[in-house]
Amino acid sequence: MAAEMALLKPISKFSPKLSPNPITRPGAKSFRVSMSTTSTPTKTSKKGNKKEIQETLLTPRFYTTDFDEMEQLFNTQINKNLNEAEFEALLQEFKTDYNQTHFVRNSEFKEAADKLDGPLRQIFVEFLERSCTAEFSGFLLYKELGRRLKKTNPVVAEIFSLMSRDEARHAGFLNKGLSDFNLALDLGFLTKARKYTFFKPKFIFYATYLSEKIGYWRYITIYRHLKENPEYQCYPIFKYFENWCQDENRHGDFFSALMKAQPQFLNDWKAKLWSRFFCLSVYVTMYLNDCQRTAFYEGIGLNTKEFDMHVIIETNRTTARIFPAVLDVENPEFKRKLDRMVEINQKIIAIGETDGIGFVKNLKRIPLVAALVSEILAAYLMPPIESGSVDFAEFEPQLVY
Numbered sequence: 342m343a344a345e346m347a348l349l350k351p352i353s354k355f356s357p358k359l360s361p362n363p364i365t366r367p368g369a370k371s372f373r374v375s376m377s378t379t380s381t382p383t384k385t386s387k388k389g390n391k392k393e394i395q396e397t398l399l400t401p402r403f404y405t406t407d408f409d410e411m412e413q414l415f416n417t418q419i420n421k422n423l424n425e426a427e428f429e430a431l432l433q434e435f436k437t438d439y440n441q442t443h444f445v446r447n448s449e450f451k452e453a454a455d456k457l458d459g460p461l462r463q464i465f466v467e468f469l470e471r472s473c474t475a476e477f478s479g480f481l482l483y484k485e486l487g488r489r490l491k492k493t494n495p496v497v498a499e500i501f502s503l504m505s506r507d508e509a510r511h512a513g514f515l516n517k518g519l520s521d522f523n524l525a526l527d528l529g530f531l532t533k534a535r536k537y538t539f540f541k542p543k544f545i546f547y548a549t550y551l552s553e554k555i556g557y558w559r560y561i562t563i564y565r566h567l568k569e570n571p572e573y574q575c576y577p578i579f580k581y582f583e584n585w586c587q588d589e590n591r592h593g594d595f596f597s598a599l600m601k602a603q604p605q606f607l608n609d610w611k612a613k614l615w616s617r618f619f620c621l622s623v624y625v626t627m628y629l630n631d632c633q634r635t636a637f638y639e640g641i642g643l644n645t646k647e648f649d650m651h652v653i654i655e656t657n658r659t660t661a662r663i664f665p666a667v668l669d670v671e672n673p674e675f676k677r678k679l680d681r682m683v684e685i686n687q688k689i690i691a692i693g694e695t696d697g698i699g700f701v702k703n704l705k706r707i708p709l710v711a712a713l714v715s716e717i718l719a720a721y722l723m724p725p726i727e728s729g730s731v732d733f734a735e736f737e738p739q740l741v742y
């Protein structure tokens with residue numbers, strides 16, 4: 342997994358906080374980087390030492406699902422749509438492990454990090470920690486799915502395990518990047534302390550598919566841009582994105598195959614509504630997040646909104662191959678709506694930054710939140726594009742539920 346996914350809701354500004362908790366990782370100084378959007382990233386609970394992490398809906402999330410239902414979905418005795426030959430071929434591809442020797446660091450990293458200072462340095466740290474958390478989130482989910490599906494469907498289970506291998510590699514590489522800044526994410530701590538968002542399997546499919554594909558388009562777009570404009574290549578991690586994003590692309594293709602094997606998640610009006618909902622959720626989350634961090638994108642020579650629109654349009658075109666409906670993101674009205682959401686969101690953030698009583702601030706936020714919700718709803722209700730390529734007529738009679 343590479344991209345962030347969150348449900349839509351008004352946001353407060355993200356500000357990573359470093360708490361001086363010792364960590365055991367060698368090579369990095371004693372900081373625990375906590376993901377938070379509040380001034381108190383961790384707090385001690387009443388019971389004692391147990392720390393809790395506060396987070397908002399726009400921080401990268403950890404997911405869990407109904408593993409029993411997953412087992413049923415991938416039981417070849419129950420679901421005759423599972424194309425075992427296709428999954429076997431995908432497994433061989435994952436076993437080939439194209440990027441086994443790709444993620445090797447060199448001395449350029451530390452040297453580049455030392456040259457980064459001021460606000461750009463801080464924004465790079467934030468980029469690394471958010472990306473690391475998102476990758477690690479994929480690792481945890483895929484690892485558990487690999488474990489839980491072992492008996493029911495060993496082939497699908499092994500693919501999940503190999504995808505978790507990829508995500509662990511990605512997260513580890515980003516975490517080593519943090520060590521260039523004398524920091525490290527305490528992933529063991531995150532695993533235990535973060536809240537997990539529960540999604541039914543159907544929603545896990547939509548969300549992770551989109552997350553992988555949007556991740557692919559983000560990485561490849563940054564890579565191509567920096568290849569053409571090497572003067573902005575201020576930290577060598579971006580040079581690794583070309584092969585790296587192929588991992589994300591493969592992960593997305595695997596979810597595409599999984600969804601084809603579950604046509605009931607793609608072939609009715611509910612699937613169309615949910616598909617549009619998840620597309621909107623992912624696109625809006627990215628747009629609002631990135632527009633709060635324009636310094637990062639400008640720092641590498643990108644125009645944030647142009648970059649995001651390119652990623653959204655490409656992801657949407659890819660997604661249209663499998664989802665039964667997608668949003669009409671190429672309609673200029675869609676971007677206008679996104680831009681209005683950014684404006685409203687900035688006002689909401691500005692209220693949070695003023696001095697004042699919480700209650701009064703909340704009152705001031707109400708009309709803005711209502712305006713944001715109405716923009717989101719209007720974007721959702723724009724005429725969609727019918728899409729998808731699964732031949733449902735062939736599938737339906739074979740369902741054995």
Ligand SMILES: [Fe+2]
Nearest residue numbers: 342343508511
């Ligand atoms: Fe990844």
Ligand SMILES: [Fe+2]
Nearest residue numbers: 342343589592
């Ligand atoms: Fe991935």
